[in-house]
Amino acid sequence: MSVASSAEAAFQKHYGSAPAGLWAAPGRVNLIGEHTDYNDGFVLPFALPQQTVAAVAPAREPGWTVHSDLADEPVSFGTTAPGDIGGWAAYVAGVVWSLQQAGFDVPPARIALSSDVPLGSGLSSSAALESAVLTALTDLGGFDLPVEKRPGLAQRAENDYVGAPTGILDQSASIRCQEGKALFLDCRSLEVEQIPFDLAAAGLAILIINSNAPHQHVDGEYGARRKSCEEAARVLGVPALRDVPVEGLADALARLDDEVMRRRVRHIVTENQRVLDTVELLRADRVRDIGPLLTASHASMRDDFEITVAQVDVAVEAALAAGAYGARMTGGGFGGCVLALIDADRAEETTAAVVRAYAEKGFTAPTIWPATAAAGARKL
Numbered sequence: 001m002s003v004a005s006s007a008e009a010a011f012q013k014h015y016g017s018a019p020a021g022l023w024a025a026p027g028r029v030n031l032i033g034e035h036t037d038y039n040d041g042f043v044l045p046f047a048l049p050q051q052t053v054a055a056v057a058p059a060r061e062p063g064w065t066v067h068s069d070l071a072d073e074p075v076s077f078g079t080t081a082p083g084d085i086g087g088w089a090a091y092v093a094g095v096v097w098s099l100q101q102a103g104f105d106v107p108p109a110r111i112a113l114s115s116d117v118p119l120g121s122g123l124s125s126s127a128a129l130e131s132a133v134l135t136a137l138t139d140l141g142g143f144d145l146p147v148e149k150r151p152g153l154a155q156r157a158e159n160d161y162v163g164a165p166t167g168i169l170d171q172s173a174s175i176r177c178q179e180g181k182a183l184f185l186d187c188r189s190l191e192v193e194q195i196p197f198d199l200a201a202a203g204l205a206i207l208i209i210n211s212n213a214p215h216q217h218v219d220g221e222y223g224a225r226r227k228s229c230e231e232a233a234r235v236l237g238v239p240a241l242r243d244v245p246v247e248g249l250a251d252a253l254a255r256l257d258d259e260v261m262r263r264r265v266r267h268i269v270t271e272n273q274r275v276l277d278t279v280e281l282l283r284a285d286r287v288r289d290i291g292p293l294l295t296a297s298h299a300s301m302r303d304d305f306e307i308t309v310a311q312v313d314v315a316v317e318a319a320l321a322a323g324a325y326g327a328r329m330t331g332g333g334f335g336g337c338v339l340a341l342i343d344a345d346r347a348e349e350t351t352a353a354v355v356r357a358y359a360e361k362g363f364t365a366p367t368i369w370p371a372t373a374a375a376g377a378r379k380l
């Protein structure tokens, strides 16, 4: 059964009537531009076909009730404040709260959720959930809320309600991506350019390799990276590391005493440039040529930003050894997924090579599938 059908069926089962509508929002992979979002920099994600679907109808009684196919018990809540609701339902309550904080009169609603976005794999299952609920409530409430303002509200739910200090990448991807396109986002101006990203036409494919190593960024490491970047920007006297151009990198590094901080800055500054270079190549229809940039991004995350783990490094190395044009970890790090750019007809060999490398290391087997650039949040 499709995710949409199971959300609809769950609604019918739990509430005894049909939903008013179905709203879907996807998970994402980030092609390149990691940890640049909270440095006011550039990112280039695309949406995955895997999505969260919210079946929703207005409720007569006040408050919100949510069923999830991943939880045994529904959660009901009225108007809440950060800290009142925990667990998965915090992402839903957080969106209601965030909309209310922005001055919207959020209609009471019944919600049933279904999702096939892998959890805890760095593919933004939480942003998919927030974005599906936000889109549904915005439509139901008839809010005048332009699409470019929506990711910020979903991000606020995650930052201030759930308490994860993430940037605006994931929610922007889930809400603003378009089918067949990669989303070039300037995280400062929030301007976007939809970059045609037709892999099949070029005889190429992107494999997603889920390392199946546990991924968790609501812990200290993500926050520590963010702090280090903000501290570096303060020392350098710029609003954000975005303001250090790659030509100014050597000077900037010379002004920093701390070796760790120097490495963090080098990653962000070079990564922003790699996003710009990737966009240039894609605009020129030179998809294959982005491979070395992907691989350089991985090396930078591994050596300078220090956010990779053995499982993702092994996946990258095995994919490259099997002939991939480029490969890199995608997402927040410390586990999660790798993407590899390959010739479409090399998917089987590449998959086998990565599986073999994992077996040799004694790692839990990876999960591997080809990704296509799918649509962003929408009413079905």
Ligand code: GLA
Pocket: 030, 033, 034, 035, 036, 037, 038, 166, 167, 168, 169, 170, 217, 331, 332, 333
């Ligand atoms: C996580 C965060 C994003 C972004 C990425 C790293 O996915 O939620 O905001 O910082 O990590 O690029």
